[in-house]
Amino acid sequence: MNINTMRATILIILLAFMVTPVAASVYYTSSAPQIITKGDTFTISGTSAKNGMVTIWIIGRNYFDTFTATPDRFGNFSATLKPTTTEKFSSGQYAVLLQDPGASGTMEIEPGTDSSGNLTIMNRGKIIERIGARQDLKGNVQPVVAKLMDAAKIQNVDDTFLPEYFFVEEPSVQFDNLISVSTIHLPDQITGERIAITGTTNMGPENSLRAQVYNRNTNALITSNTLPVVAGNHINRWTYELNDPGLPQGEYYITVGWTKSNQAGTGLAKFTVKDPTHTTQTPLPFSGIEKEIPRDDVSTLLFLTISGVLILILIVFAVGKK
Template sequence: MKPGTTVVTLLVLLVVLGLPASAALTAVTSGPGTIVKADTVTLSGTGAVNGSITLWILGQNYFATKTIAPDKKGNYTFIIKPEETTRFSAGEYAFLIQDPGSDRSFEIGPLLWNDGSMRITDRGKVIANIGAISSFPVDISPVAAIILNASVRPDVDDIFTPYYFYVEEPAVHFNRVNDAGNLPDQTTGESLLITGTTNVGPEDQLQVSVRNATSGDLITSQTIPVVEGSNSNQWTYSLEEPGLPAGIYNVTVGEQKYTTQGSASAQLTVREYLIAGNSTFIPQPELPAGMTPYGVLLPLLISGAALAIIGIIMLVSLRK
């Protein structure tokens, strides 16, 4: 048998038997296996040849389902928008993709009661009690296992494919800050450049605000993009010349559209740029190495005294 023949045969069997090829799922999140609150999450797959498919989302104090119809080729895409991921809690989340199987009918389904509890049903009959959604733990794997076990019951051909992600709070960090959280001092008239990192995805934006540290007055604000990085995503904030007036400022960067969490602040001091011609400051000549100001002044004083004595002698001579 030639290399690749087995793969083709398996794909043909998948189509003939009406089984999903969910291994082709592609997940677009902030990072591998990670979702950040306020992210847009995209789950795309192929091989959905049995009609509609359902996505179960389970996490701490959270449950939701979405059902979509794939295209004629069996391609499908679930999009979880920021309005939804903002309600996620930090911790493990299970994303279970349910294919109805060759009979093209879902047997396993959720049943939500008015008291907030959840049961699992097989063709409408309760077969498991998961409990209150509000008590779902941070480690969601045991809850997901109850649903996955239901799919192996006799006469059930629903197929569940689980994927697990960890949800994080948005986080923003500044580059080049000292232990006190201060940015390097700036001089008036200079352009301003501040950079940092974040776990927020590149499909989102960050809000930058610069406020007077004393009065709290807003000086300027700007929306900046998030740029995908190799290890962490990057952000850059810049102000062209003349930058900021002299003063002390608080610079805050964060995801503010969907959540007020995940912002960071740093203090920036801008000092006045002094021009010698417009100030009382007189530049001093640079002294040779090892010479003190007194070492220069003493010869000058001696020379001045000698000139004064010579002048007096000449004046007395002329009078005579």
């Protein structure tokens, strides 16, 4: 191979490497794949960003935002949204788009606004798509994502977009072992014994929960504890424990909720604490003199009665004959 051919080959390889789009992945703390809870920390990270700074677009219901991330010398980058940001999310589908500038190292496609303040998509400062008002963005983000993907196909635009999707849920708490979902009643507890109540939540392990036990008759607060959220295989869990002697006999209810809010993400369940000496006994079968006679015994009694009568008749007949 001559030197000119070698140089051309190296140049082609370098160009091919430079225009390779960002190979990114989205990571976040949640209880289920592709689901985050309002108030959870949300981390976006990626690799192989060799063309310079990347732009991250987040689009969802009533939400539209972009920000940049600078990769390290290996092309790795990361950006974290704090709970104060994800608290503003609405329930529904969201899209994260990672925009790579391509070989030019410059973003041709950018977000913008028109004279009315409505959201737009721009190509080198010129409006090419009108998205509309931020408050009019719906839960279905696919149409907006499609507009960005189409913008990347415009002639002389070498930006590339990699979309990822996730769903946002309101914080929620569930109880294990409910006897009745409609009456939200837990199994009875025994006074003098340790109390353990468990459940699940869609909130991430960086959150804490507040458990409060109230008397159902007076609504008086009996006890309050802070509970950690423990990461699970498929869903995160929590446990409330009250060591012996537990609680006095009575009717109670427990609330378990997000420490950051008194309204969102709170579950409630009822339970009864009983005295172990006042347990209900299963009635024993009646054993009086009135008792049903088995059918076999009736047949035997009838046979013996008839036999006795026949013997008596024979005796009378024999005596009369003498």
